Amino acid sequence: MDKETAWRALEQLADTERTHHLKDLLQDPDRFEQFSFRQDELLLDLSRQRLTPATLKALLQLAEGCQLGSWIEALFSGESINNTEQRPALHTALRQPAHNSFMLDGQDINQDVHRELERMEHLVSQLHQQQWRGFSGEPIDTLVNIGVGGSDLGPMMVCHGLEEFQPAAARAIKIHFISSMDGSQLSSLLQHLDPARTLFLVASKSFTTADTLANAATARDWLRQASDIPDPLLLKRHFIGITARPEKAQEWGLSADNLLHFWDWVGGRYSLWSTIGFAIAVRIGMDGFKALLDGASRMDNHFRHAPGSSNLPVLLALAEIWNINFLDIHAHAILPYDGRLAHLPAYLEQLEMESNGKSVDRDGQRVQHRTCPVLWGEIGPNAQHAFYQLLHQGSEAVMCDFIVAANRYGDAGESLQSQHRLTLANCLAQARVLALGDSALDQAASSAWQHYHGNQPSTLILLDKLTPGALGALIALYEHKVFVQSVIWNINPFDQWGVELGKQMANTLLPHIGARPQQGFDTATEGLLNELNQLTTGSKPA
Numbered sequence: 001m002d003k004e005t006a007w008r009a010l011e012q013l014a015d016t017e018r019t020h021h022l023k024d025l026l027q028d029p030d031r032f033e034q035f036s037f038r039q040d041e042l043l044l045d046l047s048r049q050r051l052t053p054a055t056l057k058a059l060l061q062l063a064e065g066c067q068l069g070s071w072i073e074a075l076f077s078g079e080s081i082n083n084t085e086q087r088p089a090l091h092t093a094l095r096q097p098a099h100n101s102f103m104l105d106g107q108d109i110n111q112d113v114h115r116e117l118e119r120m121e122h123l124v125s126q127l128h129q130q131q132w133r134g135f136s137g138e139p140i141d142t143l144v145n146i147g148v149g150g151s152d153l154g155p156m157m158v159c160h161g162l163e164e165f166q167p168a169a170a171r172a173i174k175i176h177f178i179s180s181m182d183g184s185q186l187s188s189l190l191q192h193l194d195p196a197r198t199l200f201l202v203a204s205k206s207f208t209t210a211d212t213l214a215n216a217a218t219a220r221d222w223l224r225q226a227s228d229i230p231d232p233l234l235l236k237r238h239f240i241g242i243t244a245r246p247e248k249a250q251e252w253g254l255s256a257d258n259l260l261h262f263w264d265w266v267g268g269r270y271s272l273w274s275t276i277g278f279a280i281a282v283r284i285g286m287d288g289f290k291a292l293l294d295g296a297s298r299m300d301n302h303f304r305h306a307p308g309s310s311n312l313p314v315l316l317a318l319a320e321i322w323n324i325n326f327l328d329i330h331a332h333a334i335l336p337y338d339g340r341l342a343h344l345p346a347y348l349e350q351l352e353m354e355s356n357g358k359s360v361d362r363d364g365q366r367v368q369h370r371t372c373p374v375l376w377g378e379i380g381p382n383a384q385h386a387f388y389q390l391l392h393q394g395s396e397a398v399m400c401d402f403i404v405a406a407n408r409y410g411d412a413g414e415s416l417q418s419q420h421r422l423t424l425a426n427c428l429a430q431a432r433v434l435a436l437g438d439s440a441l442d443q444a445a446s447s448a449w450q451h452y453h454g455n456q457p458s459t460l461i462l463l464d465k466l467t468p469g470a471l472g473a474l475i476a477l478y479e480h481k482v483f484v485q486s487v488i489w490n491i492n493p494f495d496q497w498g499v500e501l502g503k504q505m506a507n508t509l510l511p512h513i514g515a516r517p518q519q520g521f522d523t524a525t526e527g528l529l530n531e532l533n534q535l536t537t538g539s540k541p542a
Helices: 004-019 031-035 053-065 068-077 091-095 107-128 153-161 183-192 210-226 231-238 246-252 277-304 314-325 344-354 388-393 414-441 468-489 498-512 523-535
Strands: 036-039 042-045 142-146 173-176 198-203 239-243 259-261 329-338 374-377 399-407 458-464
Touching: 004 053, 004 198, 004 246, 004 314, 031 091, 036 277, 036 314, 042 314, 042 523, 053 314, 068 277, 068 468, 091 107, 107 259, 107 277, 142 153, 142 183, 142 277, 153 173, 153 277, 153 344, 173 183, 173 239, 173 277, 183 210, 198 277, 210 231, 210 239, 210 277, 231 239, 231 314, 239 246, 239 277, 246 259, 246 277, 259 277, 259 414, 277 314, 277 468, 314 468, 329 344, 344 374, 344 468, 414 458, 414 468, 468 523, 498 523
Parallel strands: 142 173, 142 198, 198 239, 239 259, 329 374, 329 399, 399 458
Antiparallel strands: 036 042, 042 458
């Protein structure tokens, strides 16, 4: 069945199935068995999605009509599927075992990847063994990761999520993340750091990112004020660079010995698996980092080889395609019921909206259907006291992802174990009420404003336990889900041209900030430039 025929069949199904309520679908005693799927330490529960067996069959036919299998193979084999930039998207190659071989343009890139991982391991070992010394000869005890986007969100999310897995040698190293362009994070942090014991990690694929280089320059000036040793030695003792453009980093002043490399076939939002994950390796050790890679690699193998009917990324993607394109649901809440995953919603916001927030297809034509929804989220128990009112009684249809670990605090006291049971109960309760509404407690609302309609679809992802391997699998699950959706929508998920024009305009406006502006902008911009000029320089508006 071709894509157009499959799409029309789903539209016809939606005409009848959109009236189905989850409280009726969940009466089927076999529903959980039919719509839950396991892969290693991860369970995907789609039983609260507004799916029927007929819907799922039709969605799988849509995937087949879009040649999904061929696209998956193209992704893994290194074809230039990033068509607007004419390069492959090989983040999966970053997590292959060392004994594998992967040839790209005559080069075994797997050897290149593991060579860089070995160099990273050497630097991490120096920090853990207190052999990396600052300008005073004291050992480094603080790492500041300077980056933005994928060079910040991914490493920060994983470091926070897996903090309990840090080896003893890592506990002496404090890690901070800096991304804000305005300097507010860095200026506040520097007041509490010892320059003689601080190492800055400058992570930028192009080493031209204005946000990152502005923060790096401030850090360099701070070190210069604290020490009188010459720049080359100062920077060698207090800076590491991670980039795909090492020549740019050396022009900035970094030592070639302190540069780690990754490649232009790695998108920034897919880069935590590379040397961009340096902070992760410092936090949980190289063994932990390798376990993270292994979890992702196992999900890669599952995605590449499992049939669609049991393929977790495919099924998760298709359930959301049904919601977005056929049930008109265009808001998506990410709700981890685990404080360790506090940064996961922000990470997924970038992964999904930067990848699939597109309105032009691979052929340069405007798409005729919805693509990526608006994502937002928060730790579930906190969100219950913030925006769950909208989820339960608002006028917007919203799909939700609940993410929770079954086991936690096994070696801790009863109080913490009790808190975990409370968290699990709240997670299941919220998913149940969103699906069933008032009928969750078999009682009718006493008034209109106490009524819960229900029928809000949700997915529940259950981890046996939050470990490096489980988190690696979870992240890869979402990466591949995004790719599957891009295939269905015929868009390129590996470019981000939508962020470029704003950067160019900022460079155009920068000379006019704090100076008398020239004409030539729109009236709103000219008016604000005049106001800024008056407020910052005291001169009268033009």
